[in-house]
Structure formats: C-alpha cells, structure tokens
Amino acid sequence: MKTSERIRKSTIGRSFFRNPDRVTERDRAAGHWSNFLLHLYPVKVRKVEITFKYTAFLGVASVVLFGILTVTGIFLMFFYVPSPANAYGDVQTIQNQVAFGQFLRNSHRWAAHLMVLAVAAHLARVFYRGAYKPPKEFNWVIGVVLLVLTLLLSFTGYLLPWDQLAYWAVTVGTAMAAYVPLVGDQVQELLLGGPTVGAPTLLRFYVLHVAVLPVALVAVLTIHIWRWRKDSMLTMDSDQGDTDA
Amino acid sequence: MLDPDPRVIANKRLLGVVPGKPGVGDRKEPAEEDTVMVWPNLLIRHAVTALVVIVIVVLIAAFFDAPLREIANPTNTPNPEKAPWYFAALQELLALFHPLVAGVLVPGAIILGLVALPYIDRNPSIDPRKRQIARTAFTVFMLLWIALTLIGFMFRGENWSWVWPWEEWHGEL
Numbered sequence: 001m002k003t004s005e006r007i008r009k010s011t012i013g014r015s016f017f018r019n020p021d022r023v024t025e026r027d028r029a030a031g032h033w034s035n036f037l038l039h040l041y042p043v044k045v046r047k048v049e050i051t052f053k054y055t056a057f058l059g060v061a062s063v064v065l066f067g068i069l070t071v072t073g074i075f076l077m078f079f080y081v082p083s084p085a086n087a088y089g090d091v092q093t094i095q096n097q098v099a100f101g102q103f104l105r106n107s108h109r110w111a112a113h114l115m116v117l118a119v120a121a122h123l124a125r126v127f128y129r130g131a132y133k134p135p136k137e138f139n140w141v142i143g144v145v146l147l148v149l150t151l152l153l154s155f156t157g158y159l160l161p162w163d164q165l166a167y168w169a170v171t172v173g174t175a176m177a178a179y180v181p182l183v184g185d186q187v188q189e190l191l192l193g194g195p196t197v198g199a200p201t202l203l204r205f206y207v208l209h210v211a212v213l214p215v216a217l218v219a220v221l222t223i224h225i226w227r228w229r230k231d232s233m234l235t236m237d238s239d240q241g242d243t244d245a
Numbered sequence: 246m247l248d249p250d251p252r253v254i255a256n257k258r259l260l261g262v263v264p265g266k267p268g269v270g271d272r273k274e275p276a277e278e279d280t281v282m283v284w285p286n287l288l289i290r291h292a293v294t295a296l297v298v299i300v301i302v303v304l305i306a307a308f309f310d311a312p313l314r315e316i317a318n319p320t321n322t323p324n325p326e327k328a329p330w331y332f333a334a335l336q337e338l339l340a341l342f343h344p345l346v347a348g349v350l351v352p353g354a355i356i357l358g359l360v361a362l363p364y365i366d367r368n369p370s371i372d373p374r375k376r377q378i379a380r381t382a383f384t385v386f387m388l389l390w391i392a393l394t395l396i397g398f399m400f401r402g403e404n405w406s407w408v409w410p411w412e413e414w415h416g417e418l
Binding site for chain 2: 022025028029031032038041042043044045046047048049050057060061064065068084088091092095102103104105106107108109110111113114116123124127128129130131132133134136137138140141144147148151154155158161162163164165166167168169171172173175176177179180181196197198233235
C-alpha cells in the first residue's frame with residue numbers, strides 16, 4: 001500500500017477525507033463531493049476541456065497568479081504603512097533589510113503584470129472558441145467584471161510604493177476620470193480624496209487594494225467558477241460538427 | 246397532472262412519468278466516451294499549470310528587480326508622464342482625440358461592448374468558419390489595442406513625441 005493511501009485510510013485520514021478510496025470512478029466522484037476544494041470542480045468534463053489547445057489553461061493560471069499575489073501581498077502588508085511619510089521608506093526597508101523582501105516584492109509586482117496578461121489572454125481564448133455562447137452568456141459577463149476588477153487591483157497597487165513612477169502614473173490615470181461629463185470632477189475627487197494625489201489618495205487606494213477589491217474579486221470569481229462547473233458537461237452547438245444535430 | 250391510478254409498491258409511490266427537461270439551457274449530454282474523470286485527468290494538468298506559473302514568477306523575480314524610482318515629488322513632473330502599461334492605449338488615444346472621446350467614450354464602449362457581446366452575437370455556431378465576422382471584428386480590435394498599447398508604452402518620449410525604443414527607452418513597468 002502506498003504511503004499516501006495509508007494516510008488516507010488511517011483513522012484521522014478517514015475523518016478528514018471521508019472517502020479514502022481513489023480506485024474506482026465512483027470513489028473519485030465521492031471524493032469530489034466530500035472535499036471542499038474539489039467540489040469547485042465537476043466530477044467529469046468533456047475530453048476536449050483537458051487539451052491545451054482548448055483553454056491554454058489561462059483561467060487556472062490567472063487563479064494561481066491571484067494566489068501568489070495574495071500570499072506575497074500579505075507578506076508585504078506586515079512591513080508597510082500607507083502614509084506618504086512612511087510608504088517609500090517601508091518599501092526601501094522591505095528591499096534592503098527584510099529577509100526575502102526584495103524577492104517577494106519582485107514576485108508581487110511581476111505576478112500582478114502577468115495576471116493582467118493572463119486574464120486578457122483568457123478572455124481572448126474564450127472568445128475564439130465561442131465559449132460565451134448560450135447558455136454561457138452570463139459567465140462571460142462575470143468574466144468581464146473580473147477583468148475590470150483585475151485592472152483596478154493592479155492600478156490601486158501601482159500607487160503604493162509612493163515613488164515618482166507610482167505618483168505620476170496614478171495622476172495620469174485618475175485625470176481620465178475628470179473627463180466624465182457632469183460628474184467627472186466629483187468622481188476624481190472621490191478617488192483622490194482631494195484635488196491632487198496625496199495622503200488621502202494613498203490611504204484610499206490601500207484600503208481598496210488590500211480589502212475591498214480582493215474580497216470583491218474572490219466573491220465574483222467563486223460565482224464564475226461555480227457557473228463553469230455547472231456548465232462543464234454542456235455540449236456546445238457544433239462541438240462535433242453539424243452531423244449530430 | 247394527477248395520475249389517475251398511482252401504484253403503491255412497498256412505501257413507494259409512482260406519481261407519474263413526465264418528459265425530461267434539461268436542467269441548464271438547451272442541454273445536450275455528451276456521450277459517455279467523450280468525457281473524462283476530472284480526477285486525475287484535469288487535476289494533474291491544473292497542478293502542472295500551477296507549477297509552471299510559479300516557476301515563471303520565481304525566475305522573473307529572481308533576475309529582475311521591481312522598479313523603485315526616487316520618492317514621490319508633486320512639484321517635479323517627469324517628462325514623459327506615463328500611465329501603467331495597461332492604460333497606455335488609452336493614454337495614446339488621449340493624445341489623438343478629445344478627452345471626452347478617449348477618456349470616457351472609448352473605454353466605456355469597450356467595457357459595454359464586451360459585456361453585451363454574447364447578446365449581440367446571437368450566432369449559435371462555434372465553428373470558426375461560420376463566425377468569420379465576429380472573429381475578424383474581435384481580431385481587428387485586439388490588434389489595434391495591442392498596437393496602441395505598444396505605441397503608448399514604448400514609442401512615446403518627452404512631450405509624448407515619437408521615439409524609437411532602441412534609441413530611447415521610456416517604457417515603465
């Protein structure tokens with residue numbers, strides 16, 4: 001008996017996994033139903049869904065990048081105070097004095113850029129295989145919301161190092177909000193907490209970046225994945241050509 | 246509809262037989278041989294994807310440091326002033342059109358257009374040959390957007406003038 005199997009079949013393993021066997025298809029299906037993380041998955045999928053060509057695994061790559069960002073982001077939060085007097089110095093401390101600080105800050109930054117790319121590529125891949133067609137229309141809409149949330153997360157995080165790059169990129173970015181007719185100036189002031197980027201902006205962007213937007217993203221992502229699971233056994237029109245219609 | 250004569254079999258009662266209806270949309274069940282178990286077929290692929298993504302991030306993070314310029318200074322505006330790269334296309338449009346068009350109408354139309362796409366494109370076929378209009382339109386939009394992003398990101402220098410990235414580099418990540 002393999003070690004992993006022995007662990008699963010022990011008293012504690014049984015209490016944890018409930019269905020320790022992974023031999024027959026029925027065992028594995030039971031494993032899905034009794035496991036919190038696995039229950040995000042369907043028990044079976046169409047064969048085409050496991051091919052690289054079909055999805056390029058961009059959705060799961062986006063989720064993994066979000067996971068990396070959560071872990072590295074929490075690490076950075078331990079050493080960072082969102083005020084103009086502290087922020088820049090804290091980032092320098094993270095880079096120069098905190099163990100693995102530079103590496104984890106790098107990971108956070110590059111994973112953020114990669115996540116924007118992965119989510120955009122996921123959207124394109126879904127478009128080209130026509131996976132937004134009925135009855136999956138609304139999951140596409142949820143996906144667009146996730147893209148916007150990803151961009152907002154990336155943009156709010158951009159300000160936090162409080163260097164010249166951050167300050168002026170956010171000045172340019174939020175200046176666009178001022179062009180909205182009628183309410184533009186109010187929208188800009190709501191974002192900035194004042195006429196220009198300053199201490200209130202940093203605090204607002206920080207709260208949005210570490211609390212509001214991640215929670216919103218996880219909530220919407222859960223619905224996105226849940227709908228994907230529900231639809232996982234759908235045969236789309238002309239999946240097998242028109243002959244079976 | 247009530248069954249006129251429900252048959253009682255040992256505590257079980259057949260209430261009636263009705264024609265089946267799909268649970269979700271116009272559901273067509275795939276044939277048994279067209280499906281695979283998620284465990285292990287999909288799980289192993291997702292695990293490999295996760296490892297590949299982690300390795301990519303670790304490698305990039307090990308060899309390239311995240312940028313950190315001098316401390317923010319509201320009195321010293323850099324030239325050029327650049328938005329993050331994913332807004333570079335919008336910033337490039339801002340240099341070409343009225344701010345109301347480039348800053349509000351275009352991004353608004355893109356988001357609304359993406360949201361509305363499945364309700365505009367009612368062609369049920371997913372066969373690439375039968376959806377050439379949709380594919381062409383999307384491809385043209387994507388290529389335009391990528392081109393504008395690259396121009397705003399790399400090909401713009403002082404005062405938003407045209408530069409060649411191999412002569413002067415102004416891209417900021």
